[in-house]
Amino acid sequence: MTVERSSADDHASRRWVEQLHADHPAHDDAVARLHDVLRRAAVHELRRRRAALEGPELDDVAQQCADDAMMSILKRIDDFQGLSRFTTWAYKFVIFEVSAKLARHAWRHHPPSTDDLTWDRLPDTLAPRPGEQAERREQLTELTRAIDEELTPRQRDVFVAIALNDASIDVLALQLQSNRNAIYKNLFDARRKLRASLAAAGYPLAGEEVRA
Amino acid sequence: MTDLEALDELLRAEEGDAGCDAGVPIMDQYVEIELRGEDPGERFPGTAIHLRVCPGCRADHAGVLEAARRFGDLDPG
Numbered sequence: 305m306t307v308e309r310s311s312a313d314d315h316a317s318r319r320w321v322e323q324l325h326a327d328h329p330a331h332d333d334a335v336a337r338l339h340d341v342l343r344r345a346a347v348h349e350l351r352r353r354r355a356a357l358e359g360p361e362l363d364d365v366a367q368q369c370a371d372d373a374m375m376s377i378l379k380r381i382d383d384f385q386g387l388s389r390f391t392t393w394a395y396k397f398v399i400f401e402v403s404a405k406l407a408r409h410a411w412r413h414h415p416p417s418t419d420d421l422t423w424d425r426l427p428d429t430l431a432p433r434p435g436e437q438a439e440r441r442e443q444l445t446e447l448t449r450a451i452d453e454e455l456t457p458r459q460r461d462v463f464v465a466i467a468l469n470d471a472s473i474d475v476l477a478l479q480l481q482s483n484r485n486a487i488y489k490n491l492f493d494a495r496r497k498l499r500a501s502l503a504a505a506g507y508p509l510a511g512e513e514v515r516a
Numbered sequence: 517m518t519d520l521e522a523l524d525e526l527l528r529a530e531e532g533d534a535g536c537d538a539g540v541p542i543m544d545q546y547v548e549i550e551l552r553g554e555d556p557g558e559r560f561p562g563t564a565i566h567l568r569v570c571p572g573c574r575a576d577h578a579g580v581l582e583a584a585r586r587f588g589d590l591d592p593g
Binding site for chain 1 (some may be wrong): 519522523524526527528529533535536537540543544545546547548550556570571572573575576578579580582583584587589590591592593
């Protein structure tokens, strides 16, 4: 694959990398300048995500995000390959810190409830309604059966919490002592199984075929 | 959205989804392609699919894109 370096092989990116090395005479100034923009980016991102934080607490979390992002950047400075502008690469670190810290804050204050994780029945928004077509009722009956019988306990917990009860994937990952990627894989596999079950029962969704 | 569309969305799982971890190392490149007005899905199709489905990664992607747009490039001085 051809690697595009046009936007990244730029003068500013090269200077950032040089100056952020500990032995460069401008190191401290470069760290301060980058930290300042990371902190402002964290404040903006916390507000953009409508975090339940404000005032000094928001500033404190933004400061922690910038501090931790800065540490990661300095530790990985030699990993920067110039495949993007340096600042875009750096923003990635602070945004990931915001994401992780917001999830931890939400989990501490509002962990998923037992109701969020317990499979009982389809939510009212999906439940068959009186007078609805028989096929729709049968489709939802099959979905309920498949959630009960086809999913592993872990897949069921994840599907119920995220897909049915709108839990945050990152908060659930903390609750289950896992990580976002593993939880997403559980969710993906659960959805594939449920789609396949519906198709096998004669109720295929888009892109699925009825399986005899 | 019809009931069938709502159910399809609830069970959305697209073939070729690269997952969360695949997007982490390339998120900055993905965003820069977008900032150039090009389609990052051509170079990173699995991540493009993933971002349509995963709310966590979609929020991170939107955050990096917003930061790059708002705070832009910066000279170290």
